[in-house]
Amino acid sequence: xxxxxALVLVCLVCCQNKPQDTVSTTTINTISSAEPAxxxxxxxxxxxxxxxxxxxxIAVFAEVNNARSLxxxxxxxxxxxxxxxxxxxxxxxxxGDGVADQxxxxxxxxxxxxxVAFKNGSLxxxxxxxxxxxxxxxxxxxxNVSPVVLRDDYxxxxxxxxxxxxxxxxxxxxxxxxxxxxICKSDDEIFASITSLTGDGKQRKVFASGVRNTVGFTWHPxxxxxxFTDNGRDMLGDDTPPCELNRxxxxxxxxxxxxxxxxxxxxxxxxxxRACTEFTKPAQNLGPHVAPxxxxxxxxxxxxxxxxxxxxxxxxxxxxxxKKIGYRVxxxxxxxxxxxxxxxxxxxxxxxxxxxxxxxxxVDVLVLADGSMLVSDDQANVVYRIxxxx
Numbered sequence: 001x002x003x004x005x006a007l008v009l010v011c012l013v014c015c016q017n018k019p020q021d022t023v024s025t026t027t028i029n030t031i032s033s034a035e036p037a038x039x040x041x042x043x044x045x046x047x048x049x050x051x052x053x054x055x056x057x058i059a060v061f062a063e064v065n066n067a068r069s070l071x072x073x074x075x076x077x078x079x080x081x082x083x084x085x086x087x088x089x090x091x092x093x094x095x096g097d098g099v100a101d102q103x104x105x106x107x108x109x110x111x112x113x114x115x116v117a118f119k120n121g122s123l124x125x126x127x128x129x130x131x132x133x134x135x136x137x138x139x140x141x142x143x144n145v146s147p148v149v150l151r152d153d154y155x156x157x158x159x160x161x162x163x164x165x166x167x168x169x170x171x172x173x174x175x176x177x178x179x180x181x182x183i184c185k186s187d188d189e190i191f192a193s194i195t196s197l198t199g200d201g202k203q204r205k206v207f208a209s210g211v212r213n214t215v216g217f218t219w220h221p222x223x224x225x226x227x228f229t230d231n232g233r234d235m236l237g238d239d240t241p242p243c244e245l246n247r248x249x250x251x252x253x254x255x256x257x258x259x260x261x262x263x264x265x266x267x268x269x270x271x272x273x274r275a276c277t278e279f280t281k282p283a284q285n286l287g288p289h290v291a292p293x294x295x296x297x298x299x300x301x302x303x304x305x306x307x308x309x310x311x312x313x314x315x316x317x318x319x320x321x322x323k324k325i326g327y328r329v330x331x332x333x334x335x336x337x338x339x340x341x342x343x344x345x346x347x348x349x350x351x352x353x354x355x356x357x358x359x360x361x362x363v364d365v366l367v368l369a370d371g372s373m374l375v376s377d378d379q380a381n382v383v384y385r386i387x388x389x390x
Contacts, residue, residue, distance in 0.1 A: 034142055037062040037091045037100035045380055046359060049349035052386070055304075058347070058375075061385040062091040062100035067376040069164055069294065070366040070383070071116040071123070075138045078366075079106070079123055080376065080383065083114040083162045088125055090141055091383070098372070098385060104141050106134065112158065114215075115165035117173060119199070126163035126175060129154045131201065150201030155180070155190065160213040164294065164364075169224040173197045178213035183233045183258050183269060192257050194228065194248075208248050210255040210279060216294040216364065221309060223337050225249040227283065229292035229313060232261055238321050241265045242285035243292050245313065245332060245340060253280045284340035289318035290326035294364030294376070297334075302371025303388045310334060312346060314362035314375060327351035327358050329365065329375060347386070350377075 042060040050058050062078070067089075069081040078100065080089040087108045091100035106123065107113070115126030123134040125147070131154070132147040150173075155161065160178025168174050179192040186192065189206055194214060196207040208226075217228035230244040241261030248255075256263070256279040258270045263281030266272075286292050295313040310333050317326035329347040332340050350360035360380040367373050368385075375384045 034102040034104055037103040039063060042382065045382065047384075049359075050347055051349045052347045055388050055390060056347075056386060057389070058384050058386050059099070061093075061098070061374055061383045062103065063382050064089045064091065064103070064376075065381050066378045067381060067383050068114045068162075068363050068378055069116050070364045070374055070376055071118045071166075072366060072368070073118050073123070073138045074121065077138050077141065078374070078383070079116045079118060079137075081114045081116045081125070083112050083378065086110045086113065088113050088116060088123075090137075092141075098387070100383075106137065106141075106145075107132075107147070112162040114162040115175075117165045117167055119167050119173075124150075124165060124173060126165045128158055128161040128163070129156045131165070131173070131175065131197065151197065151204065155188070162215070164215045164217065166217060167199075168196070168226065169219055170196075171199055173199060174207065174217060174226075176211065176214045176217075179257065182235060183267065185258050185270060194226075196251075205251075207251050208253050208255065210257045210259075211246075212257040216292065216314070218296050218311075220334075220337055221297050221299050223249070225338070227295065227297075227311065229286070229295055230255065230257075230282075231291055232288065233258075233267070234289070234320060236268070238323065239288045242282075242288050243290050244282040245284040245286055245292065245295075245311070245343075246280070247283040247338065247340075248280075249338075254278070255280050255282075284332050284343055286313070286330070286343060287315070287325050289321045290328075290330075291316035291318060292326075292330075293362075294366075296365045296367050296373075298367055298373070300367050300369075300371030300373070303373075307331075309337065311340075312365050312373065314365050316361050316363060316378075317351065317358060324351055324356050324358070327361055329362050347375075350380075 066084045088106040090104045111127040117124040123137040125132045130152040131150040157180040194208040213231040226248040232241040232243045259274040260276035298307045313330045315326040327350040331346040333342045351358045360377045363376040373386045
């Protein structure tokens with residue numbers, strides 16, 4: 001392995017102009033050779049337990065340790081973030097058979113590099129407190145690529161510090177900052193927010209507030225409005241509060257945290273300070289503690305027409321509920337491009353209801369150009385590909 005390191009410019013205060021093109025002081029290791037993306041391990045997974053509507057099938061697309069956020073490059077390279085480890089991966093289906101055959105480690109030695117995004121030939125990676133950019137990455141898979149640091153002044157708190165990132169229709173990079181706690185009110189407005197960062201990293205603003213911990217957002221393909229999931233607070237019982245699906249058609253909206261949950265539930269500690277009527281209600285309340293993460297509107301043509309522009313959500317699953325819930329991919333139907341009308345299970349089976357043991361936990365979803373859909377799983381350590389055939 002080769003090691004790459006260089007000097008970081010001094011960080012400026014939050015939300016002020018921030019110069020780019022600094023190079024990280026952290027040593028970033030890269031592996032220069034491709035590895036197989038599939039091994040015999042994939043055949044040990046009980047995919048037959050995954051239940052979906054008739055006509056749908058699921059298979060392993062690639063094996064990736066602790067597979068989290070997904071981003072597709074212009075040349076067919078899938079980039080995968082990592083939360084529990086320190087690596088960012090790339091996989092590629094080089095022969096077009098619907099299964100990745102090559103895998104690279106793009107970088108290691110990072111701090112929870114969960115979020116990945118791709119734009120104009122560059123891979124963007126979110127650590128807890130930094131946003132990195134790897135230029136011309138698809139032309140240099142397996143080679144040492146020195147990253148540019150766009151920002152290194154995001155909060156360093158690791159509680160809800162891992163990030164999902166994505167580029168919006170306005171060309172800005174959207175970066176969330178979770179609440180540094182289960183329930184609290186921070187004096188710094190950047191906590192419990194979604195920030196918007198110009199592509200050069202120089203300007204940052206808070207786009208949405210009162211967002212406890214979003215690890216997934218997307219934009220409606222027609223209205224271009226932002227939709228995002230939010231993980232509800234803990235320690236109020238098995239069934240309270242619900243997790244949320246929210247819609248933010250404009251900047252400056254507040255979604256309730258820490259005062260109000262699910263649109264109507266006043267927080268026992270902070271609720272007396274502000275009323276639920278002051279905040280934007282969820283577009284759809286989701287199951288309590290289901291841990292909704294990545295989501296995408298279906299824009300392909302492989303699935304039946306009924307799924308067009310409908311919303312798929314990866315539910316990671318509860319961690320402290322007496323009876324587990326989630327561990328599935330859900331479907332929210334959207335009417336007139338703005339009104340959520342139903343919430344149902346699309347794919348399940350990663351949780352054994354009888355034993356309460358799981359063998360997989362969906363994290364993110366991504367619709368491919370051929371209309372199939374990828375789903376990452378950080379417990380089974382794979383990325384699945386869901387297809388449809390009449």
